[in-house]
Amino acid sequence: MIVGLPRETKSGEQRVGLTPDAVGELVRHRHRVIVESGAGTGIGSADSDYEAAGAEIAPAAPDVWRTAELVVKVKEPQPSERKLLRPDQILFAYLHLAPDPDQAADLLASGAACIAYETVSDPRGGLPLLAPMSRVAGRLAVQAGAWALEKVHGGAGVLIGGVPGVPPARVVIIGGGVVGENAAQIAIGMGADVRVLDIDPEVLGQLDQRFGTGVVTVMSTRAALDSEVIGADLVIGAVLVSGARAPSLVTAEMIRKMRTGSVVVDVAIDQGGCIETSRPTTHAEPTFIRDGVVHYCVANMPGAVPLTATRALSDVTLPRVLSIADQGLDVLRTDPCLRDGLNVYKGRITEPRVAAAIDVPYTDPLVALD
Template sequence: MRIGCPKEIKNHEYRVGLTPGAVREYVAHGHDVLVETGAGTGIGADDNAYRIAGAKIAKTAEEVFARSDMIVKVKEPQPSEWVQLREGQILYTYLHLAPDPDQTKGLIESGVTAVAYETVTDDRGGLPLLAPMSEVAGRLAIQAGAAALQKANGGRGVLLGGVPGVLPGKVSIIGGGVVGLNAAKMAVGLGADVTVIDRSISRLRQLDDLFGGRIHTRYSTVEAVEEECFSADLVIGAVLIPGAAAPKLVTREMLSGMKKGAVLVDVAIDQGGCFETSRPTTHSDPTYEVDGIIHYCVANMPGAVPVTSAHALNNATLPFGLQLADRGLQALADDPNLRNGLNVHKGRITNRAVADSLGYEMIEPKAAIAA
C-alpha cells in the first residue's frame, strides 16, 4: 500500500502525521511512503530525514492525495483537502465530526473511508489515540491559563502559586478524565488551590487517592459547577463524550457571577466546547473576552509543542495504522477496537454519536464494511 503524509495546513499546526521513525516502520512492513516536502519542518525533521527513513518526497499536497491509498494526518482535513479524497482511499486522522457538519458532508461526498483517532478504543474501553494529546492539552491548559491570567493579557493579575502571605490562585477543573488529571498535576505542581468536578464517584475516589488530599473533589451538579466557577480564577473545561458534541456545562448567565478577569480554558473545543460562550480560536489569536471573562479556546492546543506531541501521537497511532496498511478494510472487519474508529465509509455515517449529533442515518460499521 502507498501511505501518504501531507503537510498540515491548519493555523499554526506544526505536528506531522508521520515522523521519520514511523516512516521506517511502514517501510519495514513493505509499504511505500510519500511525504509532502516540508511536512516535518515543525518537528525539526527535514526532507532528507524522511528520505533516509525510506520515504519519497512529493512536491505538493495534491500529489500526495492523488497517489496514495491511505492518508495519515494529524488534524481534520480542511476544505481544500477533503475535495481531494476519493472512494477506495483510507483517511486516518483526528476528525471531530460531531460539531462540524461541513467537514462531515465533504467526507460523505468524497466516498472516502475515514477512521478517526478519537473514537478508536482499547480492550478496556479507553481511547488510546486520544489519550496522548489529552495529556498534552491538559498540561498546556494550565500553562495557557496562567499566562492569560496575567494583567497585561487581560486577566485578573493572579499568580496561580501565590507567594508566602498571599493565597494561591483557585483552579476549577470540570471533568476528571485524562485532560482533567493532567491539568490537575500541573496546577498542583504550581501550588494552586485545585478542585476537580466529575460525575463519577469512583473516578473522584481515584483522584483523591492519587493526589493524597492535595486537591478537592466535587460531584458534578449544576450547583457545584456554578459555585466552582464563581470562586475560581481559572476554569478548565475537560469534559468528553466520545464522538459526540460536548455538553454546555457553563452558561453565559454564569459568567456574570464570576470574578472579572477570570479565565476559561475550553479543552473540549474540538467537540464544540463545554462553555456556552466558547468559539474556536487559533494560536495566533488565542483569547477573547465575553462579559469580562477571558476565554482561551484554541482548537489544536498540542500544536504549540509539536516535537513532544507529534512523537507522542505517532507512538499511539502507529500500531493501528500498520494494521490498516497491512490489511486494509479487513483490519476494520477483524478488530472491533479499530472498527470503532470508523466514522464514514462510502458516503455513510458509521458512528452513532456523529449520526445523532448531525441528524444522519447511521449504518453499523461492520455492515458498511461488508457491503
C-alpha cells in the same frame, strides 16, 4: 500500500502525522510512503530525514493525495484538502465530526473510508489514540491559563501559585478524565488551590487517592458547578463524551458572575466546547474576552508543542497504521477496536454518536463494510 503524509494546513498546526522513525517502520514492512515537502518542519525533521527513512518526497499536497491509498494526518482535513479525497482512499486522522456538519458532509460526499483517531477504542473501553493528546492538552491548559491570567494578556494579574502571605489562584477543573487529571497534576505542582468536579464517584475517588490533600474533589451538580465556577480564577473545561458533541455545562450566566479578569480554558472546544460562551480560537489569536472573562479556546492545543505531541501521537498510531497498511480495510472486520474508529464509509455515517449529532442515519460499520 501507498501511505501519504501531507503537511498540516490548519492554522498554527505544526505537528505531523508520523515521525521519520515511524515512516522507517512502514518502509520495512514493504510499504511505499510519500511525504509532502516540509511536512516535518514543525518537529525539526527535514525532508532528508524522511528520505533517509525510505520515504519519497512530493513537492506539493496534491501530489500526496493523488497517489496515496492511505492518508495519515493529525487534524481534520481542511476544505481544500477534502476536495482531494477519493472514493478508494482511506483517511486516518482526528476528525471530531459531531460539531462539524460541513466537514461530515464533505467526507460523506467523497465516498472515502474515514477513520477517526478519537473513537478508536481498546479492550478496556479506553481511547488510546486520544489519550496522549489529552495528556498534552491537560498539561498545556494550566500553562495557558497561567499566561492568560497575567494582566498584560487581559487577566486579573493573578499568579497561579501565589506567594507567602498572598493566596494562590483557585483552579477549577470540570471533568476528572485524562485531561482533568493531567491538568490537576500541573496545577498542584504550581501551587494552586485545585478543585476537580466530576459526575462519577469512582473518578473522584481515584483522583483523591492519587493527589490526596493536593486536590478537593467535588460531585458535579448544577449548584456545585455554579458555586465553583463563580469563585474560580481559572476554569478548565475537560469534559469528553466519546464521538459526541461536548455538553455545554458552564452557562453564559455563570460566566457573567465570574470576577473580571478570570480565565476559562475550554479544552473540549474541538468537540464543540463545554462552556456556552466559547468559540474556537487559533494559536495566532488564542483568546477573546467576554463579560470581562478571558476565554482561551484553541481547537488544536497540542500543536503548540509539536515535537512532544507528534512523538506521543506517532507512538500510538503507528501500530494501527501498520495494521491498515498491511491488511487494508479487512482489518476492520476482525479488529473491533479499530472498527470503532470508522466514522464515514462510502457515503454513510458509521459512528452512532456522530450520526445523532449531525442528524443523519446511522449504519452499522459491519453492515457498511459488507
